[in-house]
Amino acid sequence: MSFDRISEKLSILADAAKYDVSCSSSGGKRANSQKGLGNNTGMGICHSYTEDGRCVSLLKILLTNHCIFDCAYCVTRKSNDIKRAAFKIQEVVDLTINFYRRNYIEGLFLSSGIFKNSDYTMERLIAVAKKLRLEENFNGYIHLKSIPGTSDELMREAGLYADRLSVNIEIPTVSGLKLLAPDKKHEDFIKPMKKVKNEIIQYRSEHKIIKNTPRYAPAGQSTQMIIGATGESDRDIMYSATYYYKKFNMRRVYYSGYIPITTDDRLPSIKTEVPILRENRLYQTDWLLRFYGFSVNELLNDQHKNLELDIDPKLSWALRNLEMFPIDINKADKSMLARIPGIGMQSVSKILQARRFRKLDWTHLKAIGIALNRAQYFITCNSNNFFHQDRTPLKLKNLIMKNSKSKSAKYFSNQLSLFS
């Protein structure tokens, strides 16, 4: 193969794929059989990190950036005047295998622009995965993008070779989708998701009876939304994320701050900054929903349509519900401990374990590693010295912000900038 040409294609098609945030390589357990290549223990490895601090775990590329669609938010839309390229199936296989052998990557993340039609594109993606699994005896991680509108038969085949399948919903609201991606229909996204969900359930139940049933997409499915492209509220985003978690058993929903790539009246101007902090707050909310036992309407509802940017969502919730505090660290149950600002799930389990031996006081809590600068106002422990609650939420918030150094403080300087 000609390496110069491959290199050119790689730079075009990796550049076009980089806006997909998902890079996890965990969850796809696949043991090396018959002295093949690769062994996936189910634990992901980040082999490198880009200069923007994101993990590089997979070879993340498009098969081609030719596309028949014209979605405003996408770099590869057909009306965009950019260099186009396409990989041959064998070229992707060779790249994956050779990168994997050198321990550069955990596997392949293959997506594609849509050429001809959905099924034709999906067939090519599946062909790559199939070749890797069957001809190269490759047991590394494979993440395939499901092309919206793909037929059920192809989705079934895809899951037999891939560890994870994903369709990016991109725009959280149906109206936003109509505005920015007039060619795409909401149902086209839903269809492959539904199929994957049902297949996973079916294969799991068959596996219980017949142990050598092949596994279907062991790392499940995920999706991604662009944040800040259509003026949707945080409530819209999180309600729709919750819908996908519940309805399609998503492993992950990713939130990607909109990066201005084009001038289009329907989109924020090209000088808009990437909403990195908002993205961070959304991920925090996502974690609260999945691991901390919060339900979405506690955090976001008609009164609170957007998350506060200057404090984290759990603290924000606590300030709105001060009557539930203070909580006694030595008596409260697990679900209440998890709701205290400044205490994460690791600290919760440490507290539960430690309080079996002795009653905990402030020094114990500090040693466990909880963020006392926030937590101290919401708890009591084995000490007479605790915060007596006689402040309003606003005063408490100011007190906490004054006494803590947030890494996002730079966004909230009270001093107005002279040149902005």
Add this chain to the structure above:
Amino acid sequence: MFIISETIYTDKVKAERVWNGIKSKISLSQQKNLFKAFLSEIKGVENTLFTYIKNIFKKPNATNIDYSNKDILKISQVAKMVGREKHRIEAFVRFKQTKDDIFIATIEPDFNVLPLLTHHFKDRYADQKWLIYDMKRAYGIYYNLYKTDIVTLDFFSKSNTGINQDDYANNELDFQNLWCTYFNSVNIKSRKNTKLHVQHIPKRYWKYLIEKNDI
């Protein structure tokens, strides 16, 4: 006055007896932590291990999860550090294919983690010959498609910490270039965050990372 040194020779029979004794007294994960703490080579860790082991034999029924005991705490902390280093090396090893079809990587880990890595790489690269060489401790692990062996080579030295380009297999340099191309293309410039980048890949590892040393 204080520099009288005493040489102690390893007595394999006795060592095995002690290790068997330990095995019958503590759980598997605690045995692993003990081994990891030993591999850390941190100054003074031997004394901690010694008092810890003495305690195991003295109080065989203790649960050993009381972290207010300073030896238990220390060992679990050190084991965690070694575990992290192991995981980083699993990520940062970069193999280079040589003319005689062996994939070779050189590393300089903070702790002596090679013994912990064998399993991972043997399972993963079962169909290729590979060698991982620890430059700091001057030994390596070689896999010959059937089993792994501990090897020491004169080939590597302080002035020669890697494989020369003349010894590369045919397409080795091309794939290294492709990897650099890929690494540079996935970066999103408008989200640059150097602090986070260096936090994830501390500078001491850069020497052996292809993508951080443009060819």
